Structure formats: structure tokens, C-alpha cells
Amino acid sequence: MDLFGDPAVWLPWTFAALMGLSILIYVVLDGFDLGVGLLMPLANDDEKDRLVASIGPFWDANETWLVLAVGLLLVAFPPAHGAILTALYLPVFVMLIGLILRGVSFEMRAKAPLSQKAAWNGAFFAGSLLASLSQGFMLGMYIMGLTWTLPHVGFAVLTAVFLTVGYSFIGAAWLIWKTDGDLQQHAVRWAKGGIWGLILGIGAISLATPFVSFRIFEKWFSWPEIGYLSPLPILSMALVGYLWWKLRRLPFVDDRWAWTPFAAATGLFVLAYGGLAYSFYPYVVPEQITIYDAASAPESLMIILVGTLFVLPAIAGYTVLSYFIFRGKATELRYD
Amino acid sequence: MDTLLLSRIQFGANISFHILFPTITIALGWVLLFFKLRFNKTGDQKWMDAYMFWVKIFALSFAMGVVSGITMSFQFGTNWPGFMETVGNVAGPLLAYEIMTAFFLEAVFLGIMLFGASRVKNWVHTLATFLVAFGTTMSTFWIIVLNSWMHTPQGYEVIDGVVHATNWMEIIFNPSMPYRFVHMMLASGLTVAFLIAGISALRMLWGDRGEAVKSTLRFGIITGAVLIPLQILAGDMHGLNTLEYQPAKVAAMEGNWETQSNVPLVLFAVPNQETRSNDFEISIPNGASMILTHKADGVVPGLNDFVGEDGEILHPRVAPVFYAFRIMIGTGVAMLLLSWGGAFLLRRYGAGDMPKLPLLAFTAMSFSGWIATLAGWYTTEIGRQPWLVQGVLTTKDAVSDVPASMVLSTLIGYLAVYAVLIVAYIGVITYLARKATKGEPFSNRRYPRRGEVNIATLQPGE
Ligand code: HDD
Ligand code: HEM
Ligand code: HEM
Numbered sequence: 001m002d003l004f005g006d007p008a009v010w011l012p013w014t015f016a017a018l019m020g021l022s023i024l025i026y027v028v029l030d031g032f033d034l035g036v037g038l039l040m041p042l043a044n045d046d047e048k049d050r051l052v053a054s055i056g057p058f059w060d061a062n063e064t065w066l067v068l069a070v071g072l073l074l075v076a077f078p079p080a081h082g083a084i085l086t087a088l089y090l091p092v093f094v095m096l097i098g099l100i101l102r103g104v105s106f107e108m109r110a111k112a113p114l115s116q117k118a119a120w121n122g123a124f125f126a127g128s129l130l131a132s133l134s135q136g137f138m139l140g141m142y143i144m145g146l147t148w149t150l151p152h153v154g155f156a157v158l159t160a161v162f163l164t165v166g167y168s169f170i171g172a173a174w175l176i177w178k179t180d181g182d183l184q185q186h187a188v189r190w191a192k193g194g195i196w197g198l199i200l201g202i203g204a205i206s207l208a209t210p211f212v213s214f215r216i217f218e219k220w221f222s223w224p225e226i227g228y229l230s231p232l233p234i235l236s237m238a239l240v241g242y243l244w245w246k247l248r249r250l251p252f253v254d255d256r257w258a259w260t261p262f263a264a265a266t267g268l269f270v271l272a273y274g275g276l277a278y279s280f281y282p283y284v285v286p287e288q289i290t291i292y293d294a295a296s297a298p299e300s301l302m303i304i305l306v307g308t309l310f311v312l313p314a315i316a317g318y319t320v321l322s323y324f325i326f327r328g329k330a331t332e333l334r335y336d
Numbered sequence: 337m338d339t340l341l342l343s344r345i346q347f348g349a350n351i352s353f354h355i356l357f358p359t360i361t362i363a364l365g366w367v368l369l370f371f372k373l374r375f376n377k378t379g380d381q382k383w384m385d386a387y388m389f390w391v392k393i394f395a396l397s398f399a400m401g402v403v404s405g406i407t408m409s410f411q412f413g414t415n416w417p418g419f420m421e422t423v424g425n426v427a428g429p430l431l432a433y434e435i436m437t438a439f440f441l442e443a444v445f446l447g448i449m450l451f452g453a454s455r456v457k458n459w460v461h462t463l464a465t466f467l468v469a470f471g472t473t474m475s476t477f478w479i480i481v482l483n484s485w486m487h488t489p490q491g492y493e494v495i496d497g498v499v500h501a502t503n504w505m506e507i508i509f510n511p512s513m514p515y516r517f518v519h520m521m522l523a524s525g526l527t528v529a530f531l532i533a534g535i536s537a538l539r540m541l542w543g544d545r546g547e548a549v550k551s552t553l554r555f556g557i558i559t560g561a562v563l564i565p566l567q568i569l570a571g572d573m574h575g576l577n578t579l580e581y582q583p584a585k586v587a588a589m590e591g592n593w594e595t596q597s598n599v600p601l602v603l604f605a606v607p608n609q610e611t612r613s614n615d616f617e618i619s620i621p622n623g624a625s626m627i628l629t630h631k632a633d634g635v636v637p638g639l640n641d642f643v644g645e646d647g648e649i650l651h652p653r654v655a656p657v658f659y660a661f662r663i664m665i666g667t668g669v670a671m672l673l674l675s676w677g678g679a680f681l682l683r684r685y686g687a688g689d690m691p692k693l694p695l696l697a698f699t700a701m702s703f704s705g706w707i708a709t710l711a712g713w714y715t716t717e718i719g720r721q722p723w724l725v726q727g728v729l730t731t732k733d734a735v736s737d738v739p740a741s742m743v744l745s746t747l748i749g750y751l752a753v754y755a756v757l758i759v760a761y762i763g764v765i766t767y768l769a770r771k772a773t774k775g776e777p778f779s780n781r782r783y784p785r786r787g788e789v790n791i792a793t794l795q796p797g798e
Binding site: 056057058060061063064066067068070071072073074075076078079081082083084085086089090092093096097099100101102103104106107108111112113296297299300303304307308311312315318319321322325326 | 395398402412417424429446450737742750764
């Protein structure tokens with residue numbers, strides 16, 4: 001099996017790419033779910049049911065991308081998995097409690113006695129908030145190299161807030177796409193209120209990242225590398241400008257362009273994420289462990305890869321099928 | 337308490353909470369498929385009513401299973417980093433296959449199964465129900481493969497302290513896997529059978545005499561009565577397999593201290609690890625030898641064989657294994673008596689005129705499957721100590737070095753959340769049963785059967 005040269009080199013690379021891809025898919029997909037949860041307190045009682053309905057058939061599968069991402073970290077880079085998760089013990093705990101509350105109250109609010117509904121709505125929001133904040137916090141800590149010093153924690157608190165606002169933005173963009181009438185107009189308003197989170201978040205991370213490590217600084221600001229990187233900020237700026245312009249005009253008659261804010265928001269997430277991936281490669285634990293040091297034995301990776309090549313297209317296929325079946329505006333959720 | 341003990345308690349608490357819900361969804365998925373197929377075939381509305389009631393409980397249990405499962409997938413990294421570093425080459429691919437072949441299948445088709453009935457053709461909906469049930473069974477298979485490999489590892493070699501896979505067939509089909517898988521699937525079937533019988537009995541006690549509730553009572557009792565003998569048989573075979581590969585565990589299960597012949601079957605005792613003997617023992621002569629070797633004078637391993645030269649104890653703590661095992665067997669026997677008695681009463685009176693006392697008994701046994709399942713897992717898992725992977729990795733070598741206070745505080749957090757959720761979960765099930773008893777319709781949609789024109793599913797504008 002020397003088709004691509006040394007398997008101890010290309011296999012870790014492939015798995016890093018796969019893992020990165022699932023984290024990205026998770027951030028976008030569960031990002032909009034969590035964002036919709038964050039918007040709950042802003043919606044009135046009737047709207048709340050539709051907010052939940054808009055993510056009902058999807059949230060479970062969306063969350064599974066997180067399981068896959070952690071799973072790949074665990075299977076492909078075991079020492080990194082241990083190092084990252086023990087360093088982030090507390091925020092991981094907070095995130096898990098948040099995800100538990102979110103998932104359970106999703107079901108409970110519709111099935112428990114009516115008198116409890118408000119409480120479960122509250123838990124739904126609280127869960128989404130805890131999960132978003134802790135994910136943002138972990139992102140910040142990761143960028144800062146997973147060391148718990150006061151400035152690092154301070155930075156992580158900032159990214160926690162920004163990612164949370166960013167999630168509520170992509171959630172609002174999803175609602176613009178999946179709803180109509182008054183709710184859609186509200187969603188446009190929420191999106192306008194949330195876009196700054198995304199801008200500040202991406203800005204803060206872009207400013208901080210090169211100064212955390214000289215290696216990344218070199219990678220960004222030396223010639224010709226700066227040329228590889230330059231499309232990212234330019235495209236991001238274009239997308240932000242587009243969103244700014246579009247949100248002022250939405251919604252259009254016939255619901256034209258309702259999908260574009262979500263697409264643009266996704267684009268922004270992808271670009272920001274691409275920048276991060278570019279900066280940190282080849283490290284999986286920043287400045288400590290590279291993907292090549294941490295990789296599992298090639299035979300084990302190989303056996304997963306073979307399966308992945310068959311299974312991933314199938315997963316992609318039926319995920320698309322599900323979004324197709326539940327296309328159109330979100331309607332009431334019914335089991336019959 | 338130290339990090340090791342707290343991490344063990346935390347892991348035990350999390351997995352115990354997790355297993356409760358898959359135990360229900362694994363079998364309930366197939367039961368729902370059965371209800372759906374019955375409806376497709378007979379067109380009898382009662383099967384659709386049964387489906388609509390139980391699909392709600394399925395959805396709720398599934399959500400609980402998913403969120404607690406996500407906690408599990410982080411537990412390896414947060415609490416047992418040594419586990420993946422040592423056996424990651426085996427555990428990793430197994431977990432990866434579970435995620436890719438099972439979790440996505442379930443999660444995606446769950447959406448279609450739950451909310452898609454009015455959006456897709458009837459057969460697509462039935463197919464989605466099948467795929468969800470199939471997916472949960474696949475999850476069980478892969479995780480049981482991993483767990484069984486940890487009990488009876490083979491097909492690997494150790495290079496520089498790290499386990500490398502040499503033969504995947506041996507790893508997957510390791511000696512205890514078939515027994516554990518069958519026993520777990522049956523456990524899930526029994527848990528669901530008794531849950532369905534119990535909740536149906538409760539609804540009848542509250543005055544529901546609808547066709548749907550009678551059918552589900554009948555279904556629960558008969559399924560339970562059929563599965564429990566199979567479970568006892570499977571359990572016995574599992575025990576014999578354990579005797580071969582993990583004798584220390586069997587010694588602890590039996591409460592047997594000395595390796596000897598003519599070992600009695602201990603019905604009750606207080607195992608005393610200080611004096612290395614049983615206090616207050618009540619036993620049947622030669623019983624354990626008969627069960628484990630099928631000979632009255634068969635030799636059964638004893639715990640004293642598992643004490644090192646220097647007095648280091650290499651067997652699990654006896655009391656928890658001993659008691660957990662008896663709780664499981666006791667619940668199994670209670671299930672046998674009740675379900676066979678119930679089946680007899682069914683023939684005599686029919687589901688509609690079932691007397692009050694058995695209805696009360698079934699209601700009381702609604703969650704008995706949970707008790708037996710947890711007790712069974714405690715037997716298995718605590719019985720493996722001090723090993724995490726039998727003969728390869730000890731539990732204390734795998735633990736992380738996070739401070740004990742951190743493990744303790746998160747443990748308290750988990751326990752508080754779990755306590756609230758369990759109460760809410762059982763509360764909602766009884767509330768749904770109460771609502772169903774009042775006769776609120778589950779659906780006002782008319783379901784076309786196979787062959788009929790499917791007009792209702794054509795939405796305007798589609
Ligand atoms: C409804 C649940 C249920 C019931 C009624 C029983 N079991 Fe069980 N038992 C389980 C659910 C379970 C379980 C939770 O599924 C376990 C834990 C691990 C496993 O594979 O199955 C288990 C484990 C387990 C083990 C330990 C296997 C090991 O060493 O790893 C033995 C020896 C038995 N069982 C034997 C029995 C016998 C003889 C039963 C007859 C009354 C019985 N079980 C009833
Ligand atoms: C099938 C997947 C499972 C895997 C991979 C697994 C793995 C583990 C691991 C890593 C530990 C921690 C180390 C230890 O203390 O031994 C453990 C312990 C434990 N597990 Fe499991 N387990 C599984 C299933 C279960 C289930 C379903 C239950 C119970 C409902 C359970 C109950 C426990 C308990 C109580 C302990 C603590 C034992 C002790 O510390 O004495 N396990 N298992
Ligand atoms: C340490 C071990 C375990 C881990 C890491 C784990 C992980 C998970 C995860 C992440 C999910 C959610 C999947 C989704 O997103 O849809 C899940 C669900 C599930 N788990 Fe576990 N699990 C463990 C133990 C077990 C055990 C012991 C069983 C049964 C024997 C089991 C059976 C299932 C099943 C059937 C599901 C899907 C159905 C449901 O969610 O209710 N798992 N598990």
C-alpha cells in the first residue's frame with residue numbers, strides 16, 4: 001500500500017482533514033440549531049413552537065457530527081484526545097450539561113403537562129446557551145494553547161461571547177430561510193442584531209492568532225505565504241458586505257433570496273475555519289503535538305479509512321435526502 | 337476520595353444513566369416496526385393507536401439516549417486518557433464503525449420516522465422505522481464488541497506498551513461477544529416487554545378498556561413470557577463462558593473463597609473480605625458445582641487463588657458483584673413467574689377482564705428491566721476489576737490526572753441533572769398514559785393501506 005508514498009504521512013493528514021471537516025460541518029449545522037435555541041426568549045409563544053419545528057427533524061443528526069469529530073480525534077490521535085479533553089475538563093462538562101438540557105427539553109416541552117412548558121422552554125434556551133458559550137470558550141482556550149492563565153481565560157471568555165452571538169446569527173439566518181410571515185421578519189431583525197458577533201469574533205481571533213505563536217506569525221506575514229492567505233479576509237469582507245446589504249432589504253416578494261443569508265453565513269464560518277486550520281497545521285495540540293506524532297498505527301487508520309470511503313457517501317446521501325424531505329417552510333411538528 | 341475512585345464512580349454513573357435509554361430504544365424500535373406492519377396488514381386502527389402512543393415514548397427515550405451517549409463519548413478523553421493511548425488501535429476503529437454505520441443511520445432516519453409520516457409514502461415511512469431499529473441494533477453490536485473485547489481480549493500484540501491489532505476477525509468475534517450480545521438484546525426485549533405490559537396495565541387500572549391497550553397488554557405479557565426462558569438460558573451460557581475466561585469474576589459472583597469441589601449455591605450471605613469468608617450464609621449443597629460444571633463434585637475456582645504472593649488482591653471487591661448478581665437473578669425469576677402467570681390469566685380471562693391484582697403486579701414491574709440490566713452490568717464491570725482490559729491494562733493506569741475536586745464537582749453536577757431527568761422522564765410517561773386513558777385521539781389522519789390510493793399525502797403545491 002505505497003500508492004501515495006509513506007502511509008505514516010498521508011494517513012494522519014487524511015484523518016486530520018476528515019476530523020476538520022466534521023468539526024466544520026458540526027459548527028455550521030449544530031450552530032444553527034443552537035442559534036435557534038438562543039433566539040427562543042425573543043420569540044412569542046406561537047413562534048416558539050415554530051422555532052423548534054424548524055430544527056426538529058435535523059438536530060439529532062447534526063449533533064452526531066460532534067460525536068464523529070470527537071470519535072475521529074479519539075481514534076486517529078489518541079494522545080491528543082487525552083491532552084485536549086483533560087485540559088478542557090470543565091468546559092467540556094458545561095457543554096455536555098448544556099447539550100443534555102437542550103436535547104431533553106426539546107422532547108419534554110412538547111410532551112410534559114402544559115404547566116411545565118415554560119420551564120422546559122427555559123431549559124431549552126439555557127442548554128443552548130451553555131453549549132454555545134462553552135464551545136466558544138474552548139475555541140479560545142485552544143487558540144491560546146490550552147494553558148490556563150488569566151489573559152488566556154479572558155480571551156476565551158471573549159470568544160465564548162462572540163461565538164454565541166455568531167451562532168444566534170446563523171440561527172436567525174436559518175429562520176429567514178425556513179419561516180415566513182411575521183416570524184421571518186423577526187428573524188431578519190435578529191440577524192441584523194447578531195451579525196456584529198460574527199464580525200468581532202472573526203476579527204478578534206484573526207488579530208490574536210498570529211501573536212500567540214511566532215510560527216503562526218511567520219506563516220501569515222511572510223512572502224509568499226501571505227498571498228495564500230489573502231483570499232480569506234477579502235472573501236470574508238465581501239460576504240459581510242453582502243449580508244449587510246441583503247439584510248436591509250429582506251424579505252422579498254415570492255420569498256426570493258431567503259436562503260442567501262444562511263448560505264453567506266455558512267461561507268463565513270467556512271472561511272474563518274479555513275484560516276484557523278491553515279494556521280495550526282500541522283499541530284493538533286497547539287505548539288505541542290503534531291498530527292504525525294499523535295497518529296494511531298497506520299493499520300488501524302487504514303481499516304477505518306476503507307470503511308469511511310464507503311460509509312461517508314452514504315451518510316451524505318441520506319442526510320441530503322432528509323433535508324430534501326423536510327424542505328420548504330417549517331410547519332407544525334406531528335408524529336402522524 | 338482520590339481521582340481514581342471518583343472517576344470510576346463518575347463513569348459508572350454516566351454509563352448507568354446512558355444504558356437505561358438504549359435498553360428501551362433497542363427493542364422498542366422493533367416493536368414499533370411490528371405495530372406498523374400489523375397495521376399495514378390488517379388496517380385495524382388499534383395498531384396505529386398503539387404505534388402513536390409508543391412512538392412518543394420512543395422519541396423521548398431516544399433523545400435521552402443521544403444526549404447521554406454524547407457524554408459517554410467524551411468520558412474516555414476526560415477521565416480515561418490512558419485507555420485510548422494504550423488500546424486505541426483496537427477501540428478506535430470499533431467506535432468509528434459504530435458512529436459511521438449506526439449513529440448516523442439512526443439519527444437521520446429518526447427525523448423521517450418521527451415527523452415524516454405525512455411527507456413520504458407509507459412504505460418509505462415503514463422503511464425509515466426499520467432503518468432506525470436496525471441502526472440501534474448495530475450500535476449495540478459494535479459497542480458490545482468493544483466491551484466484550486475488554487473482557488476477553490484477543491487478536492492483538494503489544495509493542496512498546498501499546499496494543500496493536502493483528503486479527504480483526506478475532507477481535508470482533510472474541511469469545512464473550514456472542515453471549516454478551518444475545519444477553520443484552522434479550523435484556524432490552526424484556527425491559528420493553530415489561531414496560532409495555534406495565535404501562536398498559538396502568539391504563540387499564542385507570543379505566544381504559546380500548547382495543548389498543550388490550551392488544552399492547554397481551555403483546556407485553558406474551559413477549560415477556562417467551563423471552564425470559566431464553567434469557568435464563570443465555571445467562572447460564574454466558575456464565576459458563578465467564579468461568580472459562582474470567583474465573584475471578586465467577587468466584588466473586590458465587591461468593592466462593594476456596595477452589596474446591598462440591599461447592600454450594602449461595603442464596604444469601606454477607607461476603608466478608610476481612611475474614612475471607614461469608615457471614616450468614618444460606619446455601620444449597622453442591623448447587624454451584626451443578627450449575628457451573630454440571631457435576632455435583634465439579635471444581636469451582638475460589639477467590640483465594642487471586643491473591644498475589646505479597647498479599648496484593650487481584651480479584652474484584654466481592655460484595656458488589658455478589659449482590660448485583662443476585663439482584664439480576666432475582667428480577668429474572670420474578671419476571672418468569674409474573675409473565676407466565678400473566679399468560680395463564682390471559683388464556684383464562686382474556687386481556688379485557690384481567691383481574692386487578694395481576695394488573696397491579698405488572699404496573700409495579702414496569703421498570704424491572706432497568707433494575708436487572710443495571711445489576712447485570714454491575715456484575716460484569718465490577719467483576720472485571722482491577723483490570724480495565726483483562727490482563728492488558730489496569731484501571732488505575734488509565735485514569736487521568738485531573739484534580740479530584742474537579743472530578744467530584746462535575747460528578748455532583750451530573751448526578752443532580754440525572755436525578756431531575758429520571759423523575760421527569762418517568763413523570764412524562766405516566767402523564768402520557770393518563771392522557772391516553774382519557775381517550776384523547778392520537779391522530780385524526782386516516783392512514784391508507786398498501787394498495788389504496790394515497791391521497792392524504794399529496795399536499796397542495798407539492
Ligand atoms: C432484563 C435483563 C436481564 C435479566 C432478566 C437477566 N440478565 Fe443477566 N445480564 C443482563 C441482563 C439481564 C445484562 C445487563 O444485559 C448483562 C450485563 C452484561 C451483559 O452482557 O449482560 C448481564 C450479565 C450477566 C452475566 C455476567 C456476564 C459476565 O460475566 O460478563 C451472567 C452470568 C448473567 N447475566 C446471567 C443471567 C442469568 C443466569 C439470568 C437468569 C435469571 C439473567 N442473567 C437474567
Ligand atoms: C459497552 C460498553 C462499555 C464500555 C466500553 C465500558 C467501559 C468501562 C470503563 C472504561 C470503565 C472505567 C474503568 C473501571 O472502573 O473499570 C468501566 C467501569 C464501569 N462500568 Fe462499564 N463499560 C461499558 C458498559 C457498561 C454498562 C452498560 C454499565 C452499567 C449500566 C457499566 C457499568 C460500569 C460500572 C459500574 C463501572 C465501575 C466499575 C468499578 O469501578 O468498580 N458499564 N466500564
Ligand atoms: C462507553 C460506552 C458508550 C459510548 C461511548 C456510547 C456512545 C453513544 C453515543 C454518542 C450515542 C448517541 C448516538 C447519536 O448521536 O445518535 C449513543 C447512543 C446509543 N447507544 Fe451508546 N454508548 C456507550 C455505551 C452503550 C452501551 C453499553 C449500549 C448498549 C448495550 C449502547 C447502545 C446505544 C444505542 C442502541 C444507542 C442509540 C439509541 C439511543 O440513542 O437511544 N451504548 N451511544
